[in-house]
Amino acid sequence: MPAHIGRPVINLGAHRVDTDALIEHIRTTYSDPDEHPRMGVWERIIRNAGVTQRYWTRPLAEATATTGVARRAETAFGDALDLAETAARRALDDAGLDPGDIDGIITSHTTSWTVPNLDVHLVERLGLRPTVARMPLTTLACAGGAHALVRALYFAQARPGARILVVVAETLSTIYHQAETTPQSMIYRALFGDSAGAVIVTGVTDENADGLGPGLLADDPFELVLPGSRDRYWGTIDDDGLHFESTRAAARAAADSLPYLTDWIGNRAVEWVVAHPGGPRIIDDVVAGVGLDPEKHGRHSHASLAENGNLGGAAVLDVLRRMHDDPPVSGDPGVLAAFGPGFNLAAIYGCWA
Template sequence: MSVKITAVGKAIPPYSRTTAEIIPYLDAWLDGQDGRFLRKVKKIFENAAVDKRYSIMSPEEVFSKTSFEEKNRIYMRESINLGAQCLSEAVSKAGWHAEDIEILITVSCTGIMIPSLDAYLINRLHMKQDVLRLPVTEMGCAAGVSGIIYAKNFLQSNPGKRAAVVAVESPSATFQLDDFSMSNMVSAAIFGDGAACVLLSSHQDDQGPEIIAGEMYHFYEAEHMMGFDLTNGGLKMVLDVAVPDTIAEHFPLIIHPFLAKQNLNIADIDHLVFHPGGKKIVQLVEELFGTMGKNIDDTKEILRMFGNMSSATVLYVLERFMEPGRAKAGDLGLMLSFGPGFSAQRVLLKW
């Protein structure tokens, strides 16, 4: 059964600042810290390859003393708004109605909601009452591709059905004002907020790139490398400095066996739809693929324009490849994202 990606929609939060505009907030936030430390933090922001970040909160709110409860309430309110916006945009692009969707998968890791986001979207868009719900809450940056894999597996077993994957992330709601660790500094420099929706279909009349394969790859003994610690102050970022080197070590096993199962190799891939985890990971991938004549220019551009929006980011990259004229019939695309666990999620597309 053929499963296709029919449309991608996105929603951008209301607040934004360029990196240059953020620097004065760093001066106020880190007032009293060692001068060398302040200069180092500024360099991290200036060299993060992120020109602009969007946020569900104003910079004044982000850099003020707020409780976990206060930040999470904002996360809940804005996640519902952004989720509804990107889902509505995707449905409009596809020419569908919200009630056409048979399964709704929502992914987010930057806040806590019970009922989960999907319940609110069902009511906001008046979706069908027997729509299947699958909230994915703890897979981090990899969850956008994970959601696509789950939707693909459902649709393969259910001909003529349609699915939506909605990713909403607000890393600004996890910023820790009293945490002066390098993990907090780096995450503040590279992350931004955003939302995206992917529509998938096993209906014969729907068009779009076909999902040929989708698989997950799990790194053993690497749970400590990425994630959140739940503290009294909220979700505290865990980000090991060894992440890029670990990815580099596993990269051949992540890519080549997956493609070999389809009798392909990396030379056959026309489009790299990669999640921009951060500048170091982008540089790593460029080094690995540059000699093969491949590029991840779209990945770099999304990082520059929006920062790393966790699970939603790779869907922003995918949206660029869904634009008319970007890919021709027969082209192959490889989607890839990394997340806590540690894991890599892969999807092979054919236009």
């Protein structure tokens, strides 16, 4: 039986940082004569990211201050947990569920280190049953949302009728470090926003099938670690905090993964796609790769990227939320796909209910 994925809730950081303000901050920070000639290159990189604004949990000046790894990690996790709790409560309310109705919780969170992780904290904060099944995902970053939905699908197939709460939170502003001036660091500070996303996934049964409402009926998951790709995109940590690193080959990684994705899809029809908004090229490569028009079928992903930035693991949930507001034809099949460090891919095939 398939699993029903409802309408996600997205909770953004409280502080809007538009691209003009970000560029002006960088221009002011790097006013040294030896650095200033690079400003034109940096500005082009930032504007080409496709992001008009992003939302951070802290004001621009505070988020970019040098504080050290301990303070950064503590702040990042605290903010992510607050975002996650609010998103999860709204998802429960929207679905008309009480915390005790949840059979499993699957979380994804990468941007700070803590033990216990998001799952344990949310069990207590939300008042979930102490015996609720838990599955914390902690190092998946941008692929976290799709991987969490894959795990929720497996859970629902094993326990028909189960209700699973998926929660993804990332405070990606924590990777902004003033001392970094590489092109990659400029791309990441332009792309990333802070958020949490939450959604209810329900195992479909004959008894509940008519009452679940619109959404994605997911029935086939797919996962890939792209061979020989660990040099594409990865994370590091030092005294300043968490960093994301990449090579030029990272720009081709999504496209290099597409033959595996299309082989998995096979002869099945694809009428829509929820493509991870990791950047304009990733969106267009994925949409075109599954045989659709990037301008038409990538519009929700491009809008999410422009208005919120790349939200990491929560990004596909934001795109799926937008699809709920502008849905495909009932019964149309399609694919949800996201990419992350490693280089890895997670995807789900299903139809729109």
